[in-house]
Amino acid sequence: MAKRTVTVNGSGRASVSPDVVRLDLRVGHDADDVAAALAGATEGVTKVGAVVRDHGVADADIRTLDAGVNQRWDNTGVAVGFTAQQRLAVTVHHLQLVGEILAAAAGAVGNALLVDSVRLDVSDRSDGLRRARDSAFADARDKAQQYAALSGAELGAVLGVAEAGAVPLQGRGMRQMAMAADSAGGMPVEGGDLDLGANVTVTWQLL
Structure with missing residues (x-):
C-alpha cells in the first residue's frame, strides 16, 4: 500500500x-556617423564615471552594463544619423549621496543622461x-x-x-x-x- x-x-x-542604492544610468549621443556617435557616448559616460568616483563610489561598484549604436530615421523614413548609448550600473553605499550624484551627473552631461532605475537593495x-x-x-x-x-x-x-x-x-x-x-x-x-x-x-x- x-x-x-x-x-x-x-x-x-x-x-x-536597505543599505545600498543601485543606479542604472544611461548616456546617449547623436551624430552623423557611427564613430562620432561612439566617441560622444564614450566621452559622456567617462564624465559620469568621474562624477560618481568624485562622490566616493569605488571602482568595484561601477560597471558597464552594455553599449550599442542604432541608426536614426526621420518621420519620412530617411536615415539622419546614429545614436550611441552606454549604460552604467552604480552601487551607492550612502543613501544620502544619491541625489547629489544624479544632480552632478546631469550637470556634467545635461540631457544626454537618462536614469533607467533607482533601486533600494541590501548588500x-x-x-x-x-x-x-x-x-x-x-x-x-x-x-x-x-x-x-x-x-x-x-x-x-x-x-x-x-x-x-x-x-x-x-x-x-x-x-x-x-x-x-x-x-x-x-x-x-x-x-x-x-x-x-x-x-x-x-x-x-x-x-
Whole structure:
C-alpha cells in the first residue's frame, strides 16, 4: 500500500533595512556617423564615471552594463544619423549621496543622461533570506498539520523540500524614493523597509 502524504506550499517574508542604492544610468549621443556617435557616448559616460568616483563610489561598484549604436530615421523614413548609448550600473553605499550624484551627473552631461532605475537593495541578503525561509517552512508546516488533522492523521517525516523562489518584495512601509523639489533639484532617497520573500513546497508522510 502506498504511503499517504500531504504536499503544501508555504510562503514567508522578512524585513530588512536597505543599505545600498543601485543606479542604472544611461548616456546617449547623436551624430552623423557611427564613430562620432561612439566617441560622444564614450566621452559622456567617462564624465559620469568621474562624477560618481568624485562622490566616493569605488571602482568595484561601477560597471558597464552594455553599449550599442542604432541608426536614426526621420518621420519620412530617411536615415539622419546614429545614436550611441552606454549604460552604467552604480552601487551607492550612502543613501544620502544619491541625489547629489544624479544632480552632478546631469550637470556634467545635461540631457544626454537618462536614469533607467533607482533601486533600494541590501548588500548582504543572507540573514534576511534565512529568516524568510524559516517563516515559509513554518507556514507550510502549519498548513500540513491542519490537513493532517482533517484527514484523521498525524504528520510524519519530511519526504521532500523544494524552494519555489526567494525574491525581494516591496514592503508596505517602504518609501523607495521621496521626490522633493528643493533648491538643488536633488532626489532624496529614504530607506524605509524592504521585504525579502521565500516560497517552499514541502511533502510530509501521513501517519
